[in-house]
Amino acid sequence: MIEVRTQDMTAELGVTVVAGFLGAGKTTLVNHLLQHADGRRLGVMVNDFGALNIDEALVDERRDDLITLSNGCVCCSLQGELSASIESMIKRRGGQLDHLLIECSGVSDPERVVNVLHYPRIRARARLEAVITLVDAALDHADLSPALRHLVASQVDNADLVVINKVDLVDEQDIARLEQAVLLPGSRHVRTTQAALPADFVFWPASSEAPTFRRVRSAPSPTTSIEALGLETLSWKREGAVDMNALSALLHDMPRQILRFKGVVRLDDGRVLALQRAAGRLTSRELEHWTTDESQLVFIGEDSPSLWEWLTQRLDRL
Numbered sequence: 001m002i003e004v005r006t007q008d009m010t011a012e013l014g015v016t017v018v019a020g021f022l023g024a025g026k027t028t029l030v031n032h033l034l035q036h037a038d039g040r041r042l043g044v045m046v047n048d049f050g051a052l053n054i055d056e057a058l059v060d061e062r063r064d065d066l067i068t069l070s071n072g073c074v075c076c077s078l079q080g081e082l083s084a085s086i087e088s089m090i091k092r093r094g095g096q097l098d099h100l101l102i103e104c105s106g107v108s109d110p111e112r113v114v115n116v117l118h119y120p121r122i123r124a125r126a127r128l129e130a131v132i133t134l135v136d137a138a139l140d141h142a143d144l145s146p147a148l149r150h151l152v153a154s155q156v157d158n159a160d161l162v163v164i165n166k167v168d169l170v171d172e173q174d175i176a177r178l179e180q181a182v183l184l185p186g187s188r189h190v191r192t193t194q195a196a197l198p199a200d201f202v203f204w205p206a207s208s209e210a211p212t213f214r215r216v217r218s219a220p221s222p223t224t225s226i227e228a229l230g231l232e233t234l235s236w237k238r239e240g241a242v243d244m245n246a247l248s249a250l251l252h253d254m255p256r257q258i259l260r261f262k263g264v265v266r267l268d269d270g271r272v273l274a275l276q277r278a279a280g281r282l283t284s285r286e287l288e289h290w291t292t293d294e295s296q297l298v299f300i301g302e303d304s305p306s307l308w309e310w311l312t313q314r315l316d317r318l
């Protein structure tokens, strides 16, 4: 059943919820929008899946207007924390911000965030403009468990705009097949590389031109807790540098049941690298603004004791 929710057009702060499965390109989109804000003052709220806030390092700008929530899926335990954080950001910074971006964790259903945005206290000050869901064109969705395929379907179904990202990694036929498999008939969608969505798909010139309603499905997926999705996370940190050879070997041997990995690591020579693996692809880049002495790694993957035992043993060698 489709429900139409009218938005409160007197509320000042426009809000965009950015959703999508693990590694689909949500942080890349947030960074792209920060770079193309064109003078707009943006607040950013990111929600990571592990106990560490690696996304805080991956959002390009260190800023007062960045709030990070860790360990989660915004769906259940974090819902209270999310509403408190949104309220506090509006109270503290609301008058100085033009727009708020909320990046969901890759294992959450955006509809749960939408529910929080409809709490009367928040709705009076903030206006949900759209849910944008990214889909990773390079991920073989058929390989995911039924629970994870259901989650991706829910993320897509609850979007106002679907961004099929990483089209540089696949051919036209694969993209067409993916669109056929995941999109609902009539879904608004665009294709991107590096989540380079034109900013005017997100920011409206004036609140009077923002959409006055959004279409939502009435039934978000029943649960998106990490355990219920058959997943497990492992977070690891240590003061100081890691043994890069041992880490390279670990990343090279990492089984595909580990769906996503992110890390910020300090090297012996003082450099700090952001490392990531999504859909089997490893990327790294140097972080110039990151000053911590800590190295931090976060993994999420299938709940299989032997997998985590293997990983723990390899982490002991770093």
Ligand SMILES: Nc1nc2c(ncn2[C@@H]2O[C@H](COP(=O)(O)OP(=O)(O)OP(=O)(O)O)[C@@H](O)[C@H]2O)c(=O)[nH]1
Residues within 6 Å of the ligand: 020, 021, 022, 023, 024, 025, 026, 027, 028, 029, 055, 058, 105, 106, 165, 166, 167, 168, 169, 192, 193, 194, 195, 260, 262, 276, 277, 278, 282, 283
């Ligand atoms: N080749 C290619 N890589 C991309 C593209 N977009 C993002 N990436 C890479 O994909 C990886 C994951 O991107 P993120 O933006 O961190 O994904 P995310 O959705 O925020 O990930 P989680 O928050 O962990 O769920 C990073 O290494 C990006 O550099 C793209 O269009 N093409």
